[in-house]
Amino acid sequence: MVAAIASCAWHPAHAQAGGEPPRQxxxxxxxxxxxTRRDAADSPLAYAxxxxxxxxxxxxxxxxxxxxxxxxxxxxxxTPAGSVPQxxxxxxxxxxxxxxxxxxxxxxxxxxxxxxxxxLGIEFGSTLTLARHLYAGQDIAQQSxxxxxxxxxxxxxxxxxxxxxxVAASLAVPLLAWxxxxxxxxxxxxxxxxxxxAPLSQFRQANGxxxxxxxxxxxxxxxxxxxxxxFELDELEPVRHVSxxxxxxxxxxxxxxx
Amino acid sequence: MRRRVAPAxxxxxxxxxxxxxxxxxxxxxxxxxxxxxxxDQVWNDFDxxxxxxxxxxxNWDSLGAVYRPRALAASDPEGASxxxxxxxxxxxxxxxxxxxxxxxxxxxxDYFAPTVTFxxxxxxxxxxxxxxxxGVVSPAVGYIAFSTFEGSGWLSSxxxxxxxxxxxxxxxIDVRNNEGGFLENATGAAGRFADRTTTxxxxxxxxxxxxxxxxxxxxxxxxxxGSRRFVGxxxxxxxxxxxxxxxxxxxxxRALGNTTVxxxxxxxxxxxxFARELQNGWSYQFPExxxxxxxxxxxxxxxxxxxxxxxxxxxxxxxxxxxxxLSRAIGLAxxxx
Numbered sequence: 149m150v151a152a153i154a155s156c157a158w159h160p161a162h163a164q165a166g167g168e169p170p171r172q173x174x175x176x177x178x179x180x181x182x183x184t185r186r187d188a189a190d191s192p193l194a195y196a197x198x199x200x201x202x203x204x205x206x207x208x209x210x211x212x213x214x215x216x217x218x219x220x221x222x223x224x225x226x227t228p229a230g231s232v233p234q235x236x237x238x239x240x241x242x243x244x245x246x247x248x249x250x251x252x253x254x255x256x257x258x259x260x261x262x263x264x265x266x267x268l269g270i271e272f273g274s275t276l277t278l279a280r281h282l283y284a285g286q287d288i289a290q291q292s293x294x295x296x297x298x299x300x301x302x303x304x305x306x307x308x309x310x311x312x313x314x315v316a317a318s319l320a321v322p323l324l325a326w327x328x329x330x331x332x333x334x335x336x337x338x339x340x341x342x343x344x345x346a347p348l349s350q351f352r353q354a355n356g357x358x359x360x361x362x363x364x365x366x367x368x369x370x371x372x373x374x375x376x377x378x379f380e381l382d383e384l385e386p387v388r389h390v391s392x393x394x395x396x397x398x399x400x401x402x403x404x405x406x
Numbered sequence: 407m408r409r410r411v412a413p414a415x416x417x418x419x420x421x422x423x424x425x426x427x428x429x430x431x432x433x434x435x436x437x438x439x440x441x442x443x444x445x446d447q448v449w450n451d452f453d454x455x456x457x458x459x460x461x462x463x464x465n466w467d468s469l470g471a472v473y474r475p476r477a478l479a480a481s482d483p484e485g486a487s488x489x490x491x492x493x494x495x496x497x498x499x500x501x502x503x504x505x506x507x508x509x510x511x512x513x514x515x516d517y518f519a520p521t522v523t524f525x526x527x528x529x530x531x532x533x534x535x536x537x538x539x540x541g542v543v544s545p546a547v548g549y550i551a552f553s554t555f556e557g558s559g560w561l562s563s564x565x566x567x568x569x570x571x572x573x574x575x576x577x578x579i580d581v582r583n584n585e586g587g588f589l590e591n592a593t594g595a596a597g598r599f600a601d602r603t604t605t606x607x608x609x610x611x612x613x614x615x616x617x618x619x620x621x622x623x624x625x626x627x628x629x630x631x632g633s634r635r636f637v638g639x640x641x642x643x644x645x646x647x648x649x650x651x652x653x654x655x656x657x658x659x660r661a662l663g664n665t666t667v668x669x670x671x672x673x674x675x676x677x678x679x680f681a682r683e684l685q686n687g688w689s690y691q692f693p694e695x696x697x698x699x700x701x702x703x704x705x706x707x708x709x710x711x712x713x714x715x716x717x718x719x720x721x722x723x724x725x726x727x728x729x730x731x732l733s734r735a736i737g738l739a740x741x742x743x
Contacts, residue, residue, distance in 0.1 A: 161506050182429070183431075184429040184430060185433065186433050186434065191682075191683050192436065192437050192683075192684065192685045193436055193449055193683065193685055194430065194433045194435075194436055196429070196433075228428055228436075228687075229433070229436075230435075232685075232686065233685040233686075233687070234483075234686045234687045234688065235683075235687030235688075236506060236683075236687060236688055237506055237683075237684065237689050237690075238687040239687065281681075283681055283689075287683045288679060288691070291680070291681060331455075331611075331612070331613045331614065332455055332611070332612065332613070332680060332694055333680060333694070340491070342613070362534050378432060384454070384615060385454075388432065388433045388434060389433070390429040390432045390433060392429065395692070
């Protein structure tokens with residue numbers, strides 16, 4: 149994989165064209181998110197629910213290489229995913245997800261604007277999830293269960309013109325991960341934070357994205373995106389989390405147009 | 407052709423979003439709610455998180471071995487609930503709550519609330535929201551009773567009491583029948599008597615699977631606070647019914663100086679509660695921390711000894727209208743050794 153990325157870097161598809169000016173775009177998206185999670189440090193129950201999210205994407209494309217930076221924020225209200233008929237108290241969580249991702253990918257040779265293009269790259273990701281377990285009417289009003297993850301791994305991206313727009317699909321699979329999964333509630337004990345390296349035997353994550361950009365040649369456009377993220381951490385108190393979102397964004401493009 | 411593609415793409419994305427059942431499959435099913443599974447969840451939860459095994463010296467493995475067969479023999483979850491409550495009661499910890507009820511107690515002997523304070527010893531001033539009563543013993547000596555440290559907005563009542571007591575030189579603070587509450591109220595109240603930020607105690611949180619796994623001690627501090635700070639002498643009345651957050655208040659006042667603790671040893675019941683839930687929705691709480699004095703010793707099941715030991719008796723209070731502890735504090739405030 150590393151060799152393939154390096155090969156692409158050394159032989160970018162458009163290098164022969166020489167001096168191609170960069171294209172940049174800024175996308176602001178709003179949408180709905182759905183989270184389903186189980187954190188054994190928090191509860192034996194899986195919690196699920198819907199909420200809203202926002203995302204800002206910046207892309208810079210030049211000579212077959214693409215720099216990508218994104219900021220994501222989402223909030224949702226979670227309740228037990230399954231039926232809990234004997235609950236002593238109302239069960240609810242306020243859940244927030246905040247992510248910063250930055251990566252580079254390099255287009256493989258042979259692509260063109262009209263045909264399918266394929267690119268490989270590398271991405272750094274950092275995600276912080278904040279789960280506030282709420283106890284309505286109890287002397288303990290809430291408990292906080294946080295999870296921080298920093299990852300590094302390869303990405304693959306495929307694009308193709310479809311109709312008047314462009315479809316893009318991408319997949320990121322982190323191979324290196326540093327995790328902060330506090331042992332228990334961190335309201336009063338920030339020192340419970342414990343950053344450690346999580347090997348692949350314990351950590352698995354995949355983030356996929358499918359988007360459709362309407363009129364990609366115009367300076368201002370619309371894009372619709374579906375994202376799916378799967379996270380699994382197998383340790384003493386395991387975590388599993390699936391997040392999906394659907395968003396619509398406004399794109400402002402700068403620089404040279406295709 | 408082009409007109410059909412875009413709507414189709416959008417519809418496809420919407421369809422993909424609706425596949426939430428797949429998400430549940432990835433996260434996996436909840437554990438079963440059988441008596442055995444419920445028992446195992448509770449036992450394991452305590453094993454991983456309960457902070458006071460090092461103090462209680464309870465063999466948790468043995469308790470599990472004894473009680474698990476009984477839970478398995480239960481015909482329904484309610485039967486298992488009874489077995490679990492019996493097991494938890496062996497911890498003799500008032501901070502363990504099983505489905506909202508205390509299942510263990512480690513109190514030693516009978517406790518009572520003195521009822522002769524106002525009328526005989528203190529000229530009643532009034533009651534304030536949050537279970538605070540105040541009055542004056544003399545123009546120079548004030549009296550405040552904190553019956554709890556529960557409640558939001560509680561600290562404003564402390565400010566009111568200090569304002570209403572005006573220019574007294576010393577105050578007797580009574581926490582003899584205070585079962586605790588919010589730690590921030592305890593340290594916040596102490597902040598009304600502080601002139602600088604002061605470390606008053608330490609707390610260690612359980613952070614690993616071994617019963618002795620704890621994070622580094624975290625300093626608990628009192629910060630000067632409140633609209634009115636009292637800088638005079640304080641006499642703090644304690645008893646075996648001074649519990650939990652009230653004991654942090656005792657530690658705080660003692661660390662600030664200028665305070666003499668009078669009465670009986672406190673309960674020795676500490677630990678910040680950790681709320682948990684089971685797969686069938688039952689809830690429970692237990693301590694996840696260990697409170698330490700400034701010199702690094704725990705006082706769980708031991709209590710905090712007063713500077714001046716005075717024991718009350720029910721007979722004296724009920725039959726002779728004598729509150730020896732308060733009487734001694736008043737004497738000390740008046741300069742009588």
